[in-house]
Amino acid sequence: MRGAEAPVSDDRALLRAAAAGDAQAFEVFMTAHQAAVFRYLLSTTGDGVDVDDALQETFIAAWRGAAAFAGDTTARGWLYGIARNVVRHQLRRRVGEPTHVDSVEQLAEQAGWGCADPAETFGEATIARDLLSVAMSRLPQDECEILTLRELDGFTGEETAQLLQLSLPAMKSRLHRARIHLAAIVRVLDGPRNTTATGVAHG
Amino acid sequence: MVDQGLDTVVAGLRCRDVLADLSEYVDGQLNAERVSALQAHLGSCDRCSRFGGHVMNLLHSLRAGLAEPPALDDGSVRRLRDRLAAITAPA
Numbered sequence: 001m002r003g004a005e006a007p008v009s010d011d012r013a014l015l016r017a018a019a020a021g022d023a024q025a026f027e028v029f030m031t032a033h034q035a036a037v038f039r040y041l042l043s044t045t046g047d048g049v050d051v052d053d054a055l056q057e058t059f060i061a062a063w064r065g066a067a068a069f070a071g072d073t074t075a076r077g078w079l080y081g082i083a084r085n086v087v088r089h090q091l092r093r094r095v096g097e098p099t100h101v102d103s104v105e106q107l108a109e110q111a112g113w114g115c116a117d118p119a120e121t122f123g124e125a126t127i128a129r130d131l132l133s134v135a136m137s138r139l140p141q142d143e144c145e146i147l148t149l150r151e152l153d154g155f156t157g158e159e160t161a162q163l164l165q166l167s168l169p170a171m172k173s174r175l176h177r178a179r180i181h182l183a184a185i186v187r188v189l190d191g192p193r194n195t196t197a198t199g200v201a202h203g
Numbered sequence: 204m205v206d207q208g209l210d211t212v213v214a215g216l217r218c219r220d221v222l223a224d225l226s227e228y229v230d231g232q233l234n235a236e237r238v239s240a241l242q243a244h245l246g247s248c249d250r251c252s253r254f255g256g257h258v259m260n261l262l263h264s265l266r267a268g269l270a271e272p273p274a275l276d277d278g279s280v281r282r283l284r285d286r287l288a289a290i291t292a293p294a
Contacts, residue, residue, distance in 0.1 A: 027284070030287065034280070035273065035275050038275055039272040055279065055283060105222065108209075111257070113218075113222065113254040114209070114254075125260075127260065127265075129264075132265055132268055136269070152266070183257060183261050
């Protein structure tokens, strides 16, 4: 299952109870989301942020703000929005428009598009978890963040755009870049693969 | 077909244009007409087809391998609970 979220209706009920002062309900909500929020915080932070502290601040703000949860987004999206604000506050830096040196096309070539060696083909084998973890950690913060939200936590494109305060086209552009960049890093880490080629299908 | 790198045209589309649409294609976000155009290209362009397959495999591996977040360590859980308990305790 992508993400580990509790059912939406449960989350909303738990937040309503928390808003009425039910600390046990809030603890259930917190337990359901704490590991994923921690990972999200890791994906958004560079040096200078205490992720443990950011996690605590996120849930304290959620507890105090539970009554303000309006239900116009998912409870999980609301919680991640709080987490993002906590990190922004801690870093006191602008999030969203970092400078990138390589174009997506350059990254694609680094990832192996059009490689001249006919023996160098892409493998069908599942890419190792540890390799992917290292590759994710080497991405720029904004790209690691968007892949975490879309691919790991399973937020929709619209939810991700809302969380990141981006237009939908800008979100798609960043996501595309992040995917190709990850492929480039994996290739650097893993080297060319020499197994059977495979094709692409959409949907 | 003349090999011009990303400007190579196959089935009426440049590889550059296919690459630009690749994410939306694998996400099923393109309209039927665009999907047909890309599929015609991918059916005849080995480089784009293999690269697209690689990206699909990468995303599948990512979702399968890392979707479940690692559990928090005991110390983090304890500090979180202690902090919350301090603010939720009745006055």
